[in-house]
Amino acid sequence: MTPFNERIIEALETPELRSNLRGAMDFLRSKRSLSIEDYALWQQHQDIATDVRHALPQQLPELLEQLEQSCTRNGIEVHWAADASDARKIFLQIAQATNATRVIKGKSMASEEIELNTHLEQHGIESTESDMGEFIVQLANEKPSHIIMPALHKNQEQIAELFNQKLNEKADASDVDQLIGIGRKVLREKFKQADIGVSGVNFAAAKSGTLCLVENEGNGRLSTSVPNCHIAIMGIDKVIPDLSSLPSLLYLLTRSATGQEITSYVNLISGPRKPDELDGPKSVHLIILDNGRSSIASDPALAATLACIRCGACMNHCPVYTKIGGHAYGTTYPGPIGQVISPQLDGGEEHNELLNACSLNGACGEACPVNIELPDMIRELRNQRSAAQPNHTGEKMVWHAWRAIHQSPRLYQLTSLMMRIPGLSSLLFPRRWTKGRTSPTPANNTLHALIKAKTNHDNRDPQHEHK
Amino acid sequence: MNTNSQNAREKILERLRLASRAAARKKPDIQKKERISIQDNPLSKPLSLRDQLQKNRFEVIVVRNETLPQILSAIVEEIDESRPLSWLLGNGAVNNSIVDHLQKIDRQTAHQFDQPFETLKDSIFNDIDIGLTHCESVIKNTGTLVIQPSADEPRTLSLIPPIHVIIANKAVVFDSLDGYFAQEIELSLIEHSNLIFVSSPSKTADIQQKLAYGAHGPKRVIVVLSDQQLNEE
C-alpha cells in the first residue's frame, strides 16, 4: 500500500476527524452560498476577475518586471527565488544582516511551501505563527490541513487540551472567547519582541507596487506594522496589473473562502515607514518565488491554474477532501487545486498519485470563482499519466472490451443479459472492491426494456400528450 | 540584489518569456460558466449605511450639530467603562484640540503619539485602552471605513489598543468599493504607504468555526458619523 493510501485509511478511521471535517465543510459551504445574494453582480465580478487572472500566464514576465520597478521605487527591496532553497537563503541573509533572533508570521502559504519555520529553527531563529489557526497547528507540531482554516481538523476540546499542555493555561473548552484570549495574550508578547514580521501576499499590483493582504484577525497587520523589518513572500502568480480589478477579486475571494462580504481588514502596503512617519517597518522586502510555477506556465494543460486566487472553495466542495481532510494529501496545497499543482510545486513523482483521489464529479470546477476547469485538468493529467505507462495491459484490455460493448447494441444487449445470470456479475467485480461493499444486484429489467415498455404504454395512452 | 537573486531573476523571466510566447501562439479559450439568470433576491436589498455598519459589529454614534466636547462625551458614554481610561491620539491641530477636551472629562487621560514607535511601544501595548483616528472615506455597501495612516496618525493607533474610535463625520460616502477604487485609490496611494480598509472589529472563527471578537486587533470599534452621511430622514 502506498503512503498516500495509508494516510487515507488513517483519516477515514479517525471518527473525530471525520466529524470535525463534516462540521467545518457544512459551515463553509452554507456561508458561501448565503453570501452570494445578487447572482448577476457575482457574475459581473467573475467576468472581470476571470479575464484578469487568465491573461496572467502570457503577461507574467512584463508584470513581474513592472512590479519589481514599482516596488523598488516605493522603497521595497525585491528578491527573486527560483526555488524553495533560494527563498530560504535570501530570508536567512536578511535575518542575519539585522541580527534577528525572533520572527513573527502572518498567514502565508508560500512560507509553508518553503518550510520556513523548520529552516529558521535550524539556524537558531525563533519563528512563531500568529494566525490563531496556524498558531494552534504549530503548537500541535502539525501542518495546516486547509489553506484558509488551518486548524479545522481540530475541535474546541482538542484545542483547549493543547493550550493546557503546551501553554500551561487553564483553558476552558466550553469558552471560545477565553481560548482566543489566551492566544491573544501569548502572541501579543511575541509581536512586541519580534525583529522580523513575515506575511504572504494575496495580490501584488504591478503598476503601483502595492501589496494587498486580506485577513480578519489583525495579526497580519501587526506582523507588517510592529517589527522593524517586514518580509513578504509571494508566488509569481500573485501579481495583477493594477488595483482596478481588486474590488472584483476581493468580492469573489472573501465570499468563496469564508462566505464574508469582505474581511475585517484589507491591508494595502506600498512601502516602508516614510522619513516623517513614526511607526511601520523600517525596511520591507519582497521575495518573489517561482518554485515550479514557471513550469506550470509552460504547460498548456496546467497554465490556467496560475489564475487561482487560493480561496479554498474547490476543497470545501470536494467529496474526497471532505472525507479525508488536508493532511492525507501530504502536500502544501490539498484538495483539487493541490492535486493538480503539487507535482509541479512540491516535486516528486509520488504526488501524481493524488490524481486518483477524484471521483470526477466536477464540483470543484463548479465552485471555482475564477473558472479554473479543475475537472478537465485532472482528466487530462490522468490521460497523460496513463499514456506514459504502457504496461497496464490488463486495464487496457478491460477498456477495449468496454468500448467494443458500448459501440455495438447487439453486444451491449448480450452483456446486459449475461449480467443478470445469478452469480456471474459478482465475479466481475474485483474482490478487493467487494470486500467492504456488497456487489450490486442487477435490476430485473434492463433500462432498454423499461424504456421500450414505457414508450409502448405511452403510445397506447391517448391522454399522454396532454398530461 | 545579490548575484544569486539576479541569476534567479534571469532564469525565471527567461522561462516565463518562453512560456508566454507559447501561450500567445496557442491561446486557450477560457470556458466561462454557463449564465444562469436568477430573479433578484428581494432579501438582498442593500442595507442602509447605519444598518450595514451595525451588522458588521461597529458601534455607531450619530451626530448632528454637536460641538466637539459633546461628541467626546457621547463617545465616553458609549464606551461605558467605570474605570479610568487611557487614550492615544495622533498629532496636528485637530488631534491637539481633542486631547485638550478629553482631559477635561472625568477619568479620561489622553496621550499623543509624538515619538517614534520604538520609544512608545511598551506603553502602547500595555497601558493604552483607546486609540483614536480620523477617516475620510466610508464605503456603504460593505460597511467599510478607510483608514489612512500618516505622519500625524500612525499605523498602530488603529491596531494595538483594544478599543478603536473612528471619527468619520466628515468622510465622503462611496456606494461601493468599485466606486472608491475608481475615484480615490490612485491619490491615496501616492500619499500613504499603508491603507487599511476596516470592515469590522478584529475577529476569528479559527476555533471550531465559532466567531470570537478581539482576536489580535481592537475588540470594539466605535464610529462617529453625521446624520447627513446616513441620509435617513
Ligand code: SF4
Ligand atoms: S482553484 Fe479555484 S476554487 Fe480552488 S482555491 Fe483556486 S480559485 Fe479557489
